[in-house]
Amino acid sequence: xxxxxKPLFLSTVMAVSAAMGANTALAHNSHDNQRIVSAxxxxxxxxxxxxxxxQVIAVDQTSTWPTQVNQLPRLGYHKQLSAEGILALxxxxxxxxxxxxxxxxxxxxxxxxxxxxxxxxxHTAESIExxxxxxxxxxxxxxxxxxxxxxxxxxxxxxxxxxxxxEEKHEKKVPVLFVLAMGGRSPTIAGTGTAANAMxxxxxxxNPAAEQFKGYKALSNExxxxxxxxxxxxxxxxxxxxxxxxxLLEQMxxxxxxxxxxxxxxxxxxxxxxxxxxxxxxxxxxxxxxxSFYLDQGNPSSNES
Amino acid sequence: xxxxHQGALLLTGLAILLPIMVIVSIGVGAVPIPAGDIxxxxxxxxGFSDSSISNQSALIIESIRLPRTxxxxxxxxxLAVAGASMQGLFRNPLADPSIIGVSTGAxxxxxxxxxxxxxxxxxxxxxxxxxxxxILAFAGxxxxxxxxxxxxxxGNGTSVATMLLAGVAINALAGAGMGMLNYVAxxxxxxxxxxxQMGSLGGAxxxxxxICATLLVPVILILGRYGLxxxxxxxxxxxxxxxxxxxxxxxxxxIFLTALAVGVSVSVSGVIGFVGLxxxxxxxxxxxxxxxxxxxxxxxxxxxxxLAADMISRTIVAPAELPIGIVTALMGAPFFLSLLWQQRKRxx
Numbered sequence: 001x002x003x004x005x006k007p008l009f010l011s012t013v014m015a016v017s018a019a020m021g022a023n024t025a026l027a028h029n030s031h032d033n034q035r036i037v038s039a040x041x042x043x044x045x046x047x048x049x050x051x052x053x054x055q056v057i058a059v060d061q062t063s064t065w066p067t068q069v070n071q072l073p074r075l076g077y078h079k080q081l082s083a084e085g086i087l088a089l090x091x092x093x094x095x096x097x098x099x100x101x102x103x104x105x106x107x108x109x110x111x112x113x114x115x116x117x118x119x120x121x122x123h124t125a126e127s128i129e130x131x132x133x134x135x136x137x138x139x140x141x142x143x144x145x146x147x148x149x150x151x152x153x154x155x156x157x158x159x160x161x162x163x164x165x166x167e168e169k170h171e172k173k174v175p176v177l178f179v180l181a182m183g184g185r186s187p188t189i190a191g192t193g194t195a196a197n198a199m200x201x202x203x204x205x206x207n208p209a210a211e212q213f214k215g216y217k218a219l220s221n222e223x224x225x226x227x228x229x230x231x232x233x234x235x236x237x238x239x240x241x242x243x244x245x246x247x248l249l250e251q252m253x254x255x256x257x258x259x260x261x262x263x264x265x266x267x268x269x270x271x272x273x274x275x276x277x278x279x280x281x282x283x284x285x286x287x288x289x290x291x292s293f294y295l296d297q298g299n300p301s302s303n304e305s
Numbered sequence: 306x307x308x309x310h311q312g313a314l315l316l317t318g319l320a321i322l323l324p325i326m327v328i329v330s331i332g333v334g335a336v337p338i339p340a341g342d343i344x345x346x347x348x349x350x351x352g353f354s355d356s357s358i359s360n361q362s363a364l365i366i367e368s369i370r371l372p373r374t375x376x377x378x379x380x381x382x383x384l385a386v387a388g389a390s391m392q393g394l395f396r397n398p399l400a401d402p403s404i405i406g407v408s409t410g411a412x413x414x415x416x417x418x419x420x421x422x423x424x425x426x427x428x429x430x431x432x433x434x435x436x437x438x439x440i441l442a443f444a445g446x447x448x449x450x451x452x453x454x455x456x457x458x459x460g461n462g463t464s465v466a467t468m469l470l471a472g473v474a475i476n477a478l479a480g481a482g483m484g485m486l487n488y489v490a491x492x493x494x495x496x497x498x499x500x501x502q503m504g505s506l507g508g509a510x511x512x513x514x515x516i517c518a519t520l521l522v523p524v525i526l527i528l529g530r531y532g533l534x535x536x537x538x539x540x541x542x543x544x545x546x547x548x549x550x551x552x553x554x555x556x557x558x559x560i561f562l563t564a565l566a567v568g569v570s571v572s573v574s575g576v577i578g579f580v581g582l583x584x585x586x587x588x589x590x591x592x593x594x595x596x597x598x599x600x601x602x603x604x605x606x607x608x609x610x611x612l613a614a615d616m617i618s619r620t621i622v623a624p625a626e627l628p629i630g631i632v633t634a635l636m637g638a639p640f641f642l643s644l645l646w647q648q649r650k651r652x653x
Contacts, residue, residue: 058624076625079493080500082507084369085624087361088335099493103435104508112364193491215491 039078039096042279049280083108097121123198155283159290163204176205177229195274203289221254232260235271312598319605335623373509378608383566385607388581393535401582402567406449406475411571414445439572446568503628504575532597579637
């Protein structure tokens with residue numbers, strides 16, 4: 001931004017700063033003085049986990065954790081960002097994934113002097129590591145970044161170990177399905193290429209649906225029985241407090257006929273966590289899922305499928 | 306001749322309102338920019354003064370609001386004048402551009418680009434990739450219009466009744482195609498499809514404005530000259546023929562121009578409903594069905610209303626944006642209903 005001392009311009013800046021309740025200090029290159037707009041659930045979570053949450057001034061629709069972000073202005077959907085809406089917040093930086101757009105908005109923001117960082121996004125542990133490392137680098141939080149990733153890696157390793165010891169004994173992994181209750185009576189299942197599938201894998205489970213289709217598909221009752229999941233996970237807790245394991249089985253009675261339903265092994269996870277890609281909570285969630293797969297095994301007699 | 310008077314009055318009023326609306330639209334947005342700065346920036350670009358306004362304000366005016374305002378003006382005008390032409394040609398008050406299949410065909414084309422674009426345009430030039438949605442939307446719109454026209458046309462000429470039915474069938478077919486695409490699409494594609502079907506002027510760049518202006522401004526001007534011909538058609542096709550009008554040629558031209566206008570509009574801004582249907586009716590309720598007034602007045606009012614809708618769309622939920630199709634339907638439908646309510650005795 002070019003500095004001028006025209007009274008008209010100054011008064012604008014002052015009015016804007018007052019409206020924003022923030023100082024528009026023009027410290028572009030200092031790590032501590034960034035005004036960050038974050039477009040992506042995973043990215044937002046990492047920024048907060050790195051301790052840079054106080055620099056975030058707005059987030060997209062998918063960012064719902066940590067709960068402080070619910071106080072911030074919302075950018076809408078991360079693929080439909082509005083250039084002027086974002087510029088009105090006077091950010092110095094827009095951080096998101098390669099999914100964000102449209103490209104015309106990103107180009108306009110860049111030419112207005114906003115630094116635009118689009119991080120690669122894949123549903124793998126390496127992608128989380130890369131995102132954490134790049135964000136730590138951008139924000140000058142290398143130490144915190146390394147510590148954060150080590151924590152996640154430890155949890156993931158622990159989950160892996162649980163799965164490995166089970167596999168040694170039973171010569172198979174536990175088949176797990178991720179079920180969405182889409183309002184209808186037939187369950188919608190996560191196939192390959194979804195964040196839910198990645199989460200099952202990181203927790204040491206095996207998603208039998210991944211071999212059959214990509215993305216989310218509604219399954220017929222018969223196909224559901226053939227897949228014979230021993231554990232069912234579904235988006236519940238914070239994201240859908242109304243959906244409990246009982247209400248899920250009630251809504252889709254076919255689930256009761258699967259080994260998971262018979263043994264009551266139906267586990268809720270925070271669905272918001274999967275929406276914007278994996279993030280810093282992935283390690284904890286993967287570990288707690290792994291424990292529910294491998295330590296709490298319901299009634300062992302009906303575990304043979 | 307009070308109707309003629311009213312018409313002239315209306316046209317003058319709209320012609321005054323239009324530039325005011327353009328300036329308001331440039332002045333309104335999430336970033337507050339004082340009116341003085343806006344004028345300075347605009348004059349500066351015309352080479353009149355040397356301004357010291359911040360680069361940021363200049364950039365917002367120049368590369369965000371100005372192209373967006375111009376695009377809204379052109380698209381709104383094109384949609385409304387195309388709607389007026391279709392209502393005149395089909396002699397049906399319910400006709401809007403979607404009746405010849407152009408909107409749903411374009412939507413299907415865009416849907417194919419969004420869902421299967423990765424496969425179809427894998428090896429293509431990056432420029433083609435970035436405009437693939439627009440290109441396929443335009444192709445889909447023109448193709449479905451051509452189909453509807455072919456079905457409706459025999460050796461004896463084009464039957465508008467057959468075209469209406471063919472349009473219904475094509476719309477159903479395109480709807481089924483969209484359903485298929487929805488089924489195979491992943492989450493991201495689904496969101497894109499939904500957003501595209503609700504329309505937005507947010508993608509406005511100078512490139513798009515220039516393309517649209519070169520294609521649509523001539524179309525709007527040419528369609529505006531069909532007033533007398535459409536007036537004659539109101540009497541019926543054979544009557545128009547007796548008045549010396551080559552009805553078949555007129556039909557072909559009007560359908561082609563409408564398909565072009567709507568195809569281009571939809572391909573740059575997504576589906577923006579209601580403008581093509583409501584705007585001509587508003588004019589008709591005000592000054593009657595004389596197409597010499599109706600066509601130019603529709604073009605201007607369409608532009609004005611779309612600018613108003615866009616201002617709401619980009620400010621009401623800032624920093625996010627409400628899709629403009631929601632705004633046009635939300636504003637247009639109740640307003641239209643209230644007009645119908647007041648005037649239902651006169652219409653019936």
